[in-house]
Amino acid sequence: MEYELENFIIDKMQPEFPEAVFTIKKSRRVEVKMSSDQLYNFAVRMQKKWNFLHLSAISCVDWLQDNEFELVYHFWNYDEKVLVMAKIRIPREEESHFETISNLWQPAKFFERDIHEMFGVYFDGSEDMERFILTDWNGPPPMRKDFITREYALNFFHYREYDPEWLKDMMGAGEGNE
Amino acid sequence: MNTVLWIIFLPIIIFIIGTFMLGYSRKFIARIERRYGPPIQQVFYDIFKLMNKKTNISHGWMHDIAILMLLGGTLLTLYFIPVPGFHFFAQYGDMLVIMYILLIPALGMALGVGETANPNGSIGISRALMMLAGYDIPFFLTFIGMAMLNQTTSMYELINIQQAGGFFGWGLITNPLLGVAALIALQGMLGEKPFEVMVAPHEIATGPMTEMGGKYLGIMMIQHAIAVVVELTIYINLFLGGALNWFEYIIKLFVLFTVLLSVNAVFGRFRTDDAVRFMWKIPLPMAVIGVLFIIF
C-alpha cells in the first residue's frame, strides 16, 4: 500500500494539530495548511520532535485577489526523506508583518530577508532586515503582482529608437507584437 | 673618446637587446602553448604605447622619484658590469658593489609602490622582498665562493681567469655545484614563473604594478628589459666565462635565457613561503657544499 510512510507521518502529526489539513501531494511530499499563529509551535515540533532538521526554503506567494500573502515553509527530514510544506496565509498590506523562525534555523534569516526585499513582508525579531540585492532601489517591492515591470522599465530606462526597414515590413505582416 | 661614446650608446644597445629578448620570450612561451604568438617587436609597441598615454596617474612626489630611482639604479648597475669591449667603470667597483646596486631599483620600486597607497602593491612588495631574502643568500654565497677561489672580488679579473682556462675554465665547469645553485637563484632573481608570486595577476592584481599606468609602467618595462640583460650578464661573467666579442655574448644571453624560459613556461607558481623554503632547501645547501669544496 503506497504512501504508508507519508500516512505514518501524518498520523504522527495529526493529533497534535487537529485543525491543520494534511494532504499527500505525491510520494514523499506532504502539504499542511494551517492558521498562521500555529506555525511557530509546528516549526518547533518539526525540528525538535520529528527530526525535520533541514529548512530548505521559505517562499512567498502573492494572492492579489484574496489580498493575502501565502508563506510556504519547506521542511525536509534526512532519515525518512520526506518533504513537508507548511502553508499559511497572512493579510497583504503595504508592510505586512509576521514572526521570524531564524532562532530555530540559521538560513531562515536569509530567506526572510529576501522575502522582505521582494515582497515587503517584515519578519519581526529577525536580526537584520536590510536590503542586499537591490541596494539602491526605492521603488515598490518588485515581485508583488501589482508591480508591472514592463511599464516601470519603459519610463525609467531610455531605449534606442530602432526601426529598420526589415522590421517595419515584418511588423506590417503582424508578427512583431507591440 | 670612445668611453664617452660607450657611455651614451651602451644603455641603448642593452635596451634594444633586452626588449628583443622579452619579445622573444613571449614568442617562445606562445609557441610552447601551440599559439602563433606576438611579433618579436611587440614589447617595443607596448613600451611606445605606454609612453604615449595621455593621463599618467601619480600618487605623490615619491611615486615619481621612485620611478627615477628604479631606472637610474639599473643604468648604474649597467655601467659596472664588464661588457665585451667596455669595462672602464669595472675598476671603480667590484662584484660586492654590483650586488648592492641591484637592490637600489628594488628599494626604489618598493617606495614608489608604497606611496600609491594600494594594499595589492604593498602585498606584492612584501612578497618581492621575501623572495629577495630567498634567492639572494644562495646567489651571494656562490659569488663569495668564486671570489675566494680566485682571491679577487672584481668581476673583470674573474672573466680573465675563466677566459684563460678556455671552455674548461668556465665557473660552471670548475665548480658545478655553485654554478647550478646560482642558476636556480637566478631564476628567482629574474622573477620567472616558479618564483613569480610577487606579480601574481589574479591574486594581487599584478602586485607592485597595480597603480602603475602610462609612462610609469613604460619606464618599469624599460627597466625590466635592462635588468634582465644585466642579471644574465652577471651569471655569464661569473660562471659562463664572460664574453670577448658581442656575437658570443648575445649567443650566450639567448641560450641562457631560453633555459630559464623553458623552466618558466612549464611551471606553476610557488606560494611565497614555499618559494623561500625551496630556495633555502635546494640551492643554499648546494652553495654551502660548493664553498666547503673550495675551502678544503
Next chain:
Amino acid sequence: MVNPILLIIIPLGTAFLISTVAGSLKNSTKYLAFLALLANVWISISLLPQVLKHPVNVIIAGIKPPLGINLLVGPMGAIFSIIISVAGILVLLYSFKYIEGEGQSKYYTLFLLLITGSQGMILTGDIFNLFVFFEILAISSYILVGYAGDRNGFEAAVKYLILGSVGSVFILVAVALIYQETGTLNMADLAGKFASVASGKKMMIMLFFITGMGVEAAIFPLNSWLPDAHSSAPSSISAVLSGFVIEVALIVIIKFVYSIFAMTEILQYLSLVGVITLLVGEFAAFNQGNIKRVLAYSSIGQIGLILFAMTLNSEAGLSAGMMQVVNHTASKSILFLVAGYMIKMTGSYQFTDYKGIAKKMPVSSFLFVLGVLSLIGVPPFLGFFSKLNIIIAALAVGNTFNTVMVFLILLGTIIESVYFLKILQIFYIGDPIKGGVKEAPFTAVFPIAIFAVVILLGFLVLPEINIYAGSAAAELFTKIQITQVF
C-alpha cells in the same frame, strides 16, 4: 691624658641617675643622656691620637693585672669606641622625637646601659670583665627589642633572650676552661700562656668561645634571632643593633682568634662561613616584603662580608674590613632610621605600599638612596673604596679559593643591588600615596644627614682612614705589643 675608664663610667653613672630622678623631670631625661654621650664622644676622640703611639694601659683599683682588671686600649679599640659613641649620640638625637610616651626614661637608661656594655667589651683587657660587659649589653638589648610593646615585639625579644643566654653560657664555659687551664684571666698574659695548653683543651675553649660570641655576632647558623629582633624592635634600636652591636661581637672574635688563639688555619674556615653568611643574607632578602626584614637580612649579608674581609689573614684585609664596618654602620643606620619614619607615617611595614613616597618625603628618600648606593659600593661613596680594598686584599693572595669567594661575593652584591633598586623604583615611580604622609621632623633628619655626610665625603678623608685602619690592623696582627705592655 684623659683616663679611658671614663668612657664606661659616665654612661653607667648617668643611666642610674636617670632611673632615680625619672619621677621628677619626666621627659627631660633625654637631655641628660645626650650630655653623657657628648662627653663620651669627646673623650674617645681625644684618646685617638695618643693611642697611635702606644696602647694605653689602665689599671683599675691598683691591683696588678694578673689579678686586677685592666683596660687595654689599642688603635682598634679607640676607633671602635669613636664609632660606638658617635653612632650612639646620633641615634639618641633621632629618638628624641621618635620615642614618646611616659616610658621614655626607661628607654634612655637601657640605651645608656647598651652603650656602656659595648664600650666595655671593646676596651677591657680581662676576659671575665669582657663576659660581664657582654651580659650588660645582651640584657639591655633584649629589653630594648621588646620595648615597642606589641605582640611580635615580645616574641622577638623572648627568642633573642633565649638564644643570647645560650650564647653567654657557652662564653662562660670557655672563660672557665681558660682560667682552669692557664690560671690567668688577663688577655695580654693569656696570649703568651695559651700556646702551652693541651691541644684537646685548646680546641674545646676555642669552640665554646667562637660559638658563644658567634650567636651575638650573627654568623650564619647562629643568627636566626636577628631577622625577628631587628624587624620588630623600634627602628632606632635596630639601627643601633645592626649598627655596632653585632660588629663589636665580631671584633672580639677576631681579636681572640688573631692575638690569643693564634690559630691561622681556622681563618680559612671562618672566611668560608663569612661568605655563606653573605649569600644567605642576600638570598633571604631577595623577595622579602617587609622593609625592616629586608634591612635585617642585608645586615647579615654585610656582617658576612666583614667577617670574610677580616679573616683574610692579611693586614690589608683587616684594614679593609675596618673601613667596611664604618661604612656599614653609617649606611645601615641611615636605612633603618629613614625606614622608621616611613613606617611611622604610612603605618605599614610593606615597602610595596610606599609607592611614590619620594614626592611626599623627598629629603629622607634621597638620604635613603645615598645609603643604598654606599652600601652596594657605587664609586663616589665610601662603600666602593672599602669593597675595592676587600677584593684587592682577597685577590692579592691569588689562590683559586679566594677568586671563587670573590665571585660569590660579587654575586651577593648583584642580588643586593637588585632588591634595593626594586625598593628605590617603588619610591620614585608611580603616583604619590594618599594619606597624611609628610616629611620627617628636623631632629630625625639631622642625624641621618650627618651619617650621609660620613659616607658621602668619606673619600676626601681617605688617607687618614687608611692610616688609622692600618694601625688597628697592625696592632691585631703583631701580637708582641700585648705581651710587651705587661
Next chain:
Amino acid sequence: MEEKLTQRSVWEKISNKLSKRSLWMLHYCTGCGAIELPPTMTARFDMERFGISPMVTPRQADILLITGYLSVKTLKRVVLTYEQMQAPKYVVGFGSCTINGGMYWNSYSTMKCLDQYIPVETYIAGCMPRPEAIIASFNDLIAKIDRGEANSWKDYYKNYDFYKANQDRTFEGPIETYNDIKADAAMFNIK
C-alpha cells in the same frame, strides 16, 4: 563625426600606427560573454598575434570589455572603472544586452543601452558573439585607431553633463569617484 576632417599631424599618424599594435584589454567579466574570451586568447584564435593581451587593473588597460547585461549595481562599478582607466581608452560592448537591453529588455534592474552612461567605441552584435566576431571587431577597432577616429574617450569629457545626468538619474544621486572630469577636460583642452 566632425573630427574625421581635422588633419592629423605626422607624429599622431606614427603614434597611431604604432600604438594600434599594442592594446591591453581589462578583463571585466560582467555577464555571460566572458566565457568567449578564453578561446579567443588561447591556441585556436590567439588574439595576442595582434598585440592584444589581458590586463588586470584599469590603470594599465586600454580596452574595457563590457561582456553582457549590466545591472544598475554593476553599472556603477563599470563607470568607476571607466573613469580610473588611462586616457586613450576604448569601450567594446559585447552582445545585444549592451546595445538595447537584449534578453532583459523589460527587466526593472538592468540598464538598456550602454552609451547612455559611457561612450562606447564598438559594439559586437550577437548573443553572445563567437571568437571570430570578437577578433573581427578588434581588427575594426585597430583599423579605426590607425585612421585616428577612435576618439570616443573625448566624448566623455566633451558632453560629460549628458552622461552625468543619465548616471545620476539611474543611480538616484551622484557617485563619488574622486575624479574631477572637468579639470581633466581642461588638461586635455577639450571644450
Next chain:
Amino acid sequence: MSIVSGLLLIALAGVILNVLFYKSKIVQKYVSLLLFAVLAYLSFNMYKQVGSHFSIPFLIAGQSIGFTITWLNYYFALMITGITLLTAIFSLKYMEGKEGIVHYYTVLFMKTFGMLGVILSSDLITFFVFWEIMSWSTFSLMSTGGKEAPKSALKYFIFAVTASMILMVGVVLSYSLFGSFDFAVIHSKIDSLSLPMTGFLLSIFIVSFSIESAVFPMHSWLPEGYSNTFTTFTAYLTGISTRIGIYGIILFLFGIFGIQTVDKLVILGKINFRYIFGVFAALTMIIPTFTALYQHDAKKLIAWHSVGQGGYMLIGLASANALGISGGILHIINYLTYQVLIVFAIASVEYRTGTTNLNKLGGLIKKMPVSYLALLFGIIGLAGLPPMNGFVSKWFIYKALIMSGYPFLAIAAVIGTIGTILSVYKLIHNMFLGQLPERYNDIKEVSFSMQLPMWILMIVVFGLGVYPGLAMGLIAKIQTSLGLAVVPYSLHGIASGSGQLNMLVITALFMGGLAVAWIIYLLGSRRKHVNQYNNYAGGHFLNKDVAYNFNYEFYAAIEHVIDPYRKKIIERTERGIIGLVDAVSEYVRRIYTGMINTYAIYILTAFVITIIFLKELI
C-alpha cells in the same frame, strides 16, 4: 688646564646647574644647550693635545685618577659630544611639558660625564669608576618615561651590574698580576703572563664589554630597555651608549693586549680567539635582525637593529686584516649617524601622532615629508645601499672577510643585511606609506628645532657616503696608534688594490642614471595627481571609513618559514635563572622559621660542624 678637565668640569657643572635650578625652564633648555655646544667645541679641537696626560692628585688604593687623550678616544669623544648636542637640540621641543624633564637633563649630563670619563681614562680604576657612574645614570633615566619602563630598566640593571662586577674582578686581578692599574704599564708587562692566564684575563674583559654592547647571548636586555623610555633617550642610547662597550673591546683587544698576544691564544689547535669572537658576532648579526621582523612597535624594531648592527662592528674587529678592522671602526660612526637619524624620525612621528605602533600608522608622507626624507636616508644607510655611508663600512667588512677566507662569516653578514632590508622597509612602509587614516588628517610637520638635527644628520650620512675619506683619515691615525697596518685610503674610498672602491664615481653615475631616467620621464605627457581614495579596489568605492591598508603581519610568509627554528632559547634560559634565584631565596627565607626549637638545633649543628672542622685542623 687641559681640555680633559674642561670637558669633565662642564659636564659636572651641567648636572649641578640642572639640579639647583630645577624650577626654571631657561636653565633646562638653553643653558644646557649652551653647555653641550661648548662640550662639542672643546672635544672638537681636542686633537691638538693628543698624547697629553692629565691626572687628578687623588689616590684610590695607591693609584691616582689619570686621563690621556689618544686618537681613539678623540674619535669617540667627537661622537659622544656631537650626538648629545643634537639630542639636546631635538629634545628642546620634544621634552616640552613632559613630566620628569629635570631628571632627563640631569641624567643626560651625568651620562656624558660618565662616558667622557670612561673613554678618556688612562687607568683601570678611573675606567671602572666612570663606568659605574655611566651605567647608574642610564638605569635611573631608563626606569622613567614609559609604562613598563621600570621592569625593563631592572632587567637592564641586572646585566649592567653583572658586567661591572666582572669588570671589577678583571681590574683587581690585573692589579694583583701587574702591580699597577695603568694601561701603559699593563701593556708593557702583558707578555710576561702565562698563556692560560692571559686567556682568562682577556675573556673577563671581553665578556664584561660584550654584555654592555649587547653581543648575542647577552643582548636580551636591550630591546625592551631601550624602547620603553623617552624616544630621544632611545636615540642617545642606541646611538652611542652601547658603543662604549665596543670602545672597551678595541682598547683592550688592540690597545692593551695587542694583536700578537691575541693571535697567540689558540684553543684546540685550530680555532683561534678571533674565530670564536667572529662566530658570536655573526650570531649577533643574524638573530636580532630576523627578530626585528616580528616587531609591531617602531622603537622595538630599531632597538633590535642596534643589537644587529653591533654585530657588524664586532665582526669587523674580529676579521684578520686591516681593512676589516678599519671597516669595523668606521661602522661605528656610520651606524651612529643613520641610527640616530632614524630614531629622531620615529620620535617626530610619535610627537605628532602619539603612537609608534606600526599597525596603526600609515600614509604620513603626505603630512610629514621632512621626517619621511630623514627616515629614508636613515634606512638606506642602515640597509647599507650605495649612496649612503652604511655601504662603505659594510663593503670593507665584506671584502676583508672574503679575502681572509671566512666565507661563512661573510654569508652571515649577508643574511644580516637582508634581514635589515626586509624589516627596515616594513618600518618606512607602515609609518609613512600606504593610506593616511582619517585621524591623522590634520597633522603638521615637526617644528624647525626638531628638523635641524635631522637635516644635519642627513648631510653627514650622505657626505660620509660620498667622501668616506673624511673619516678614514682619523681611522688611519687610530690604527697607527694601536699598532695596526693602515689601509691605503683616498678621499672617496679605497684607492689601490684589486677591488677598488670609488664612492664618488658610484654616486656620480647614479645621479647620471637619474638624469637619464628624468629625461625619459619627461617624454610622456604631464602627470595627474590623484587622491588616495582614487585607487583600484576591484570596482569597490573607497572612502575614509574603508580600511584599505596592508600593515598587519607584513612578513607573514617568511615568519612561517622561520617560526619552527625560533626556539626562544634566550628567553627560556632567562626565565630559568630567575626561577632558580626565586626558588633559592624562597628556600633560604624558610630557614628562619620563627620557632625557637629550630634555632636551638641550628646552634647545635654549628657546634658539631666546628668540632669536625677543628678536629682535623689541630
